Amino acid sequence: MAAHNAPAAVQEPRRSFSLNPLFRKGILLATHNRVITRVVRRYGLRLGGSRFVAGETLDAAIPVLRSLDEQGLATNTTLLGEGVRDVAEAASVVGAYTHLLDRISDEGLRTNVALKLTHLGLDIDEDLALTNVGQLVSHAAERGNFIRIDMEESARVEPTLRIYRQLREAGHDNVGTVLQSALYRTADDLEALLQLAPNLRLVKGAYLEPDSVAFPKKADVDRNYIRLAERMLSGPGYTAIATHDERIINHVIEYAARHGIGRDRFEFQMLYGIRSRYQIELAQRGYKVLVATPYGSDWYFYLMRRLAERPANVLFLLRGVLRKR
């Protein structure tokens, strides 16, 4: 395993309320609480959650994707959902994504697709997930589109990377995946993937992980992010820097300029509803910025992960719930 020491150029990150690990842990644990689930499912979207989701249907999401495009932002979209445990349901998700790829093409949108393997049946059977995602990647290629496989909890990293590798070895080039700087294993995973000249999105990691697999301190997650970003940018392939962390984004801009890494070799990615003005500002400075813009009625887990990232989002939602009563 790679040593965990910090790159010289990076300063110690500032501490802020939003980095409170206890808060984050509390919200992520509460995700499975029945009362919380009932309240958030009932009020969440109407009282602020819609800020993070483009709509409950594809028809509602299309104008949002078009409007982002008109503002100079690239987009991806995701049909929200995960943890499918029924083969027929996984098949219907494949059908929905096939329709989505056709619709993107018919609408002439600059939108690609990001999906979760547990939405396609990974928790039922790895081969089923491989077949399902393979079918979608082939369909996307016919439509000139690209599919990114999101990264889920640490227990799913191994099968996800195995499936990504199998797709690439079968000759699919229009597919990418995600690595999380929170995990100790990621530096080694990256080294192993570089031989494929991969298209990788780098994130900090949105899941609650035990200290045995992930850095417990946010400062270490951030430091590892910088180290991994530098390695990705100097290696073969394409890098998507997915973060709202301005300090990291500035570091990447400076690093790329210093090492002659062209703007066609990387992009920035942020989430719909988070730092929207900054997204446009970066795009106006000539960087490619992609806004991840999900839709669908199964938004609960996605919203809870966004709330866990920032206490202010929870307060905003709670104020709305109290006003409603």
Ligand SMILES: Cc1cc2nc3c(=O)[nH]c(=O)nc-3n(C[C@H](O)[C@H](O)[C@H](O)COP(=O)(O)OP(=O)(O)OC[C@H]3O[C@@H](n4cnc5c(N)ncnc54)[C@H](O)[C@@H]3O)c2cc1C
């Ligand atoms: C495009 C994209 C794709 C992603 N895909 C995955 C994935 O496949 N797997 C995965 O595990 N994780 C994924 N994530 C989530 C990621 O792991 C982090 O949980 C998330 O990006 C928050 O961390 P940060 O990098 O923005 O840094 P942080 O240090 O958490 O935040 C930096 C600053 O950004 C702002 N900010 C961050 N989050 C929020 C929020 N929710 N609301 C308002 N402001 C906020 C705040 O100003 C904060 O101070 C993805 C994130 C992005 C942007």
